[in-house]
Amino acid sequence: MRTLRELLYLRPGELGRSWPFFGLYLLLFGAFSLADGLSLAMFVETLGHEALPKYYGVTAAVNLVLIAAYVLVAERVGSLRVFEAILGAVLVVYFAAWLILTRLEGQPYWYGALFVTREVAFTLVLMHFGTYLQKYFTRDELNRVLPVVYAGGRVGGIAGGAILQHLSARLGPLNLIPVFLGICLVCLVCMEVISRWVAVVDAAADDESEPEAQAGDLEGPARTSPGGFLRFVWASPLLFWTSVSSALFMTSRWFLNYRYTQFFGDLFDGPTAVADLAAFLGRYTQIALVLSLVIQLLVVNRLVARMGARGAYLGYAGLVFLGALVCIPSMTMTTALFARFLETELRLGLRNPLMQMITNTFSRPLRLRVRAWTMGLLTPMGTGLASCLLGGLGLMGAIAWSGWVGGGVGLLFLLSAVGLYGGFGSGEKKPDSEAESPPPRLPEQASSK
DSSP, X not given: OHHHHHHTTOOXXXXXXXXXXXXXXXXXXXXHHHHHHXXXXXXXXXXXXXXXHHHHHHHHHHHHHHHHHHHHHHHHHOHHHHHHHHHHHHHHHHHHHHHHHHHSOOOTHHHHHHHHHHHHHHHHHHHHXXXXXXXXXXXXXXXXXXXXXXHHHHHHHHHHHHHHHHHHHHHOGGGGHHHXXXXXXXXXXXXXXXXXXXXXXXXXXXXXXXXXXXXXXXXXXXXXXXXXXXXXXXXXXXXXXXXXXXXXXHHHHHHHHHHHHHHHHXXXXXXXXXXXXXXXXXXXXXXXXXXXXXXXXXIHHHHHHHHHHHHXXXXXXXXXXXXXXXXXXXXXXXXXXXXXIIIIIHIIIXXXXXXXXXXXXXXXXXXXXXXXXXXXXXXXHHHHHHHHHHHHHHHTTOGGGHHHHHHXXXXXXXXXXXXXXXXXXXXXXXXXXXXXXXXXXXXXXXXXX
């Protein structure tokens, strides 16, 4: 076990405490990877890729409403109940859609409802999971265990892809929805078990912010008022550039999504197109997540320890820009798969752990607001911008220029990552000196303006 702990860059005791959350994330990602392939395949083959910009906009609008509700109630209700409410709402929508489409021959827009619900729910799950974890780990511990816990998502995604591949043709994609619902119910049970058996950390011991993450005397008002938080966003170089980068990344992400989805929609045709596309996405997901798992377990911690979170994030931004460039000409299978890998698997396996480390730079009371801002509010803003740009290109009859516009957005995202790199300043954390603790403190901290 010590060899495994050292391989994963963990300290004594952290590996054992990580297993319950590794398992929960495995189930969550298994469910949502299955739902992703199902919703995308059914959407493309029933509504067509031409409808994507409109549903991107619907996704952004729904996200904005739910994020506002999240910010208002999350701190008062508690992380467990909020998590249960998110999954409970997903269960209701997916069950209703499945019942209407299979029993009542519902309208095609129900496939759009499945697509939107999956995207919104997954955004909320990703955003809230970090808040949920900080109840059980300190900030310092989270910086080390996050890549390991998130690796459970890669394992679960591989299982979800296998289910999608092998059962979509046999049962039909629509009839796999009950499997998704069953996994979500198991997740709810696991959360209750964890809440009863896993000890929480002392909040007071994890409540002091690092000096580099503060912006003068503005952090206090940022914890209590929207206006104070916006002033803090402007004053903190770290949070300012994180905000700009987050919005531009989401816009760039949806341009990549549109390009490869358009290609897949044109590639798969015929009466079995939905099942064929679902099975193809299942096979791809398994292969891509194996690679993502290796990156998450064996590369992320070492990359951050060597380059810092700022260098690793800048490297990912460079890859996204490269992906946007290769999507400018006519798409091929290679470029489509590369774009999906950047937009989906590498986003979850590399970018999200890095963003979680950046968020953990801030004090414990401020982290929920920072997550709600960067992953919540700015995510639908970036999605809405992509919807407007793609919709505008469609209205002008210039959708063929979507690759060039996506390349321009990718360049802006890379430049914002350069700003984020500078926003950290030079306050790198040095490795701890204790002989028993070989892993260094991973993310560098931000300097104040």
